[in-house]
Amino acid sequence: MRHLFYLQQFFERLPSPAFIKDNKHKYIWINREWKKTYGLDDRKVIGKTDEKLFNDTTSYKIEETAIKTKKKQEFEKEYDGKYFRVTIMPIRLGDGTYGVAGIELDETKRYFNDVILSTNLKISEIIRELLLSNIESKDFFMELLIEKIHEKIKIGDYALLKNNEILKTYFPEKVCTKAMQKNDIKEFTVSGEKYIVIPLSEYRLVIRSLPNFLKLVNYITPIVLPKIENVLEKMENEAKRKKYYTTLEKLVEAVVSWKKIDIYSFLKKVLKDIVEIIPEAEKGTVWLIKDNKYKCVAEIGYKDAEKLEFPPEKTSYGKKIEKKINKGFIVFEIDNAKELVQTSPLADTFKKYGMFDEKFRPLLGVFKIGNKVVGSISIDNFSGINFSDESKKILELYVKILTNFLEDYEI
Structure with a gap:
């Protein structure tokens, strides 16, 4: 038994959990580090197996192999977020039978x-x-x-x-x-x-x-x-590059096709291009002022909107647009659009088109010749996504081109 005493003294000084088991795989001794790691003392451990303590039978077969072959065995185990490499060594006990001694090295790192x-x-x-x-x-x-x-x-x-x-x-x-x-x-x-x-x-x-x-x-x-x-x-950079060339192609195409078709067909075509180019865009409308009335002349996603017309004082967003225009903006996003359209004289019409949705985001462009507003374009989003600076810049380019074109027409 002296060799067991020396083994226990050696194990007791180790910074790792160590134990000794008998030939029935029951614990007969554990060191201080083992008790600390598993939060168990001698009273709860000695005389019990891993199956009884942890409902784990992994060690049984490995220990059995070590006893039968009289050779060292190793395996890995996880406990409470830590990973151990366990070395099992066969040892002769005092009664002449073989048991095992084990050292558990923390290899979590x-x-x-x-x-x-x-x-x-x-x-x-x-x-x-x-x-x-x-x-x-x-x-x-x-x-x-x-x-x-x-x-x-x-x-x-x-x-x-x-x-x-x-x-x-x-x-x-x-x-x-x-x-x-x-x-x-x-x-x-x-x-x-x-x-x-x-x-x-x-x-x-x-x-x-x-x-x-x-x-x-x-x-x-x-x-x-x-x-x-x-x-x-x-x-993203590649997508921007492609969008840049697509936008350029569409702009050139707009300039080239100018006067080859009537103004209303032209505006419908340009609106379709803009909704395709601007990623946040889902729907859109173009409005021109004629006979002192706003008239919808093109739409994407708003069925029958081209039948709508109303006096300028009944604008969708009230004084909000007027303030922006007076500050020199020709393209701007409308904040709190839902609250504004709810108080509009045309609230019932806008509600039909889903503009009472909290996620409704319109990007407006204004056609202004001299000091006179002659119309507007609205690019709308219903996903709650704000329009990027890049999208605003694209719309601004189109608004400038369309404004120049509209100067040639008597609206």
Whole structure:
């Protein structure tokens, strides 16, 4: 038994959990570090097996092999967010039978490093594969990227969000809604389930929070995010370049086609071009003032709007437009559009077209010849998205061109 005494003295000085078990896999001794790691004392451990203590039978077969072969065995285990490499050694006990002694080395840091490296390599490979597919849409790229990560890295069910929009989800909507309120990597709870939200540029990835996931995410995201952002930036720049040339082509086409068709057909064609070019645009109208009345002469998405006409004093947005024009604006976005159209004399008409929606966003352009307003163009969005400076600039170019053209007509 002296050798067991010396072994216990040696194990007691180790900074790692250590134990001795008998030939029936029951604990007969544990060191201080083992008690500290598992939060159990001698009274609750001695005489019990791992199956009894932790409902775990993993160690049984490995210890049995060590006893039968009289050779050292090793395996890995996870407990309370830590990862251990366990070395099992067969030892002769005082009664002549063989039991085992074990040392559990904390390899959590190595485990994390291996997972981080492996995940980084896999995601890099997925990005390379997707880039070979010549994907032009950022949303489509992100959807494919996350689905590939789901397949190859086994992140489990997920949701992919963009701003306040759900692109794809395996979770209830209330999970996505709560995730939309998070701007950093955060763990949150919905109906007793824990989730993690991971911001990726203008997107958010939501996954279930499993043991150590939050810690892993905090390590991996700063490494992977720049790669994703780089791809998204390149895609955005390429999209801008294409949009620039498309806009230029449309503008040239507008100039060339000027006077080849009547003014109303021309305005309808130009409105169609503008709605196609400006990404936030969903609908639109063009209005001209004739006989002291606003008349709709072109529409996209507003059925029968060309039948509408009304005096200038009954404008959709009241004094809001007048103030903007007086300040020298020819293109401007209308804030609080819903509140303004609700108080308009034409409120019933605007309600029919969905303009009471909280998400209604109009971008207005004014045709002004000298000091006289001769008409306007409205480019509308119903998704709650504000128009970019680039979109405003595009509309401003068209407004200037159309204003010059309208000078040739008696409106």
